[in-house]
C-alpha cells in the first residue's frame with residue numbers, strides 16, 4: 503500500500519528524517535515509536551504531504567506521490583489525524599465531521615457510522631468541539647479523517663493529553679477500524695499499548711529507522727534498547 507524509499511526530510515540544513523525506507527502492506531497495523539525528536543511526526547507529515555520531501559520516493563498504491571499535494575493524497579485514500587487534533591473549536595462535532603467529507607471517496611464510512619463507532623460523540627453531536635473533553639475531541643478528529651473513507655489512516659500521538667481510561671476507549675473504538683481492514687500507521691508513546699494494538703513495530707532514533715519487526719517477533723526489552731540507541735544495530739545505523 504505504501505512504499506517509502508530512502509526518504510530525507512529537512513528543516514533548513516537539519517536532517518530530521520534520514521534515509522528512511524519502509525513497506526506497509528494493506529491491512530498492516532504499524533506502531534511508530536521513538537524518543538522526543540526522533541523524527542516520527544516529521545515522517546508522518548511528509549507521508550501525508552504536509553511537509554516537502556528533500557530526497558527519496560513515496561509510492562502509494564503503486565502510484566508516485568512524492569510531490570503531490572496533501573489534498574490529492576486524501577483523494578487517493580491517505581488521511582492524517584495530526585498531533586493536537588486541529589479541530590475547528592467553534593464548530594460542532596457534526597460540522598467538523600462533515601468537513602472531513604469535503605473529499606468524498608466511496609466507501610462505508612458516513613456520519614452515522616462514525617457515531618456508532620464513537621458512541622461517546624452521540625450526545626455531543628451539536629456541541630462545539632472547543633467545549634468537549636480531550637477524548638471526545640480525539641474521537642472527532644479520528645472520525646473526521648474517516649469521513650474521507652481512507653484506505654490508509656495515519657494517526658499522530660492518539661493518546662496525547664488523555665487519561666488512561668479515555669485512551670482505552672479511543673483504542674477500543676479503533677479495534678473496529680482493524681476489523682474493517684483499514685491500514686493504520688500510528689505514533690504511540692506508550693510502548694505496551696503500541697505492542698498490544700499493532701502487528702508491527704517500527705522504532706526511530708535520530709531520524710533513522712533502527713528497528714522494524716513484527717510485534718510477535720520482538721519484545722519490550724529489544725524495542726527499549728532500540729529506543730535508547732543501545733541495540734547493536736541501532737548504534738551501527740545511527741553512527
Ligand SMILES: Nc1ncnc2c1ncn2[C@@H]1O[C@H](COP(=O)(O)OP(=O)(O)OP(=O)(O)O)[C@@H](O)[C@H]1O
Nearest residue numbers: 513514516518536537538539540541542543544545
Ligand atoms: N518546524 C521545525 N523547524 C525546525 N526543526 C524542527 C521543526 N519541527 C521539528 N523539528 C526538529 O526535527 C526533529 C524531529 O522532530 P519531530 O517532531 O519529527 O520528532 P518526534 O519524534 O515526532 O518527537 P515528539 O515525540 O517530541 O513529537 C527534532 O529535532 C525537532 O526539534
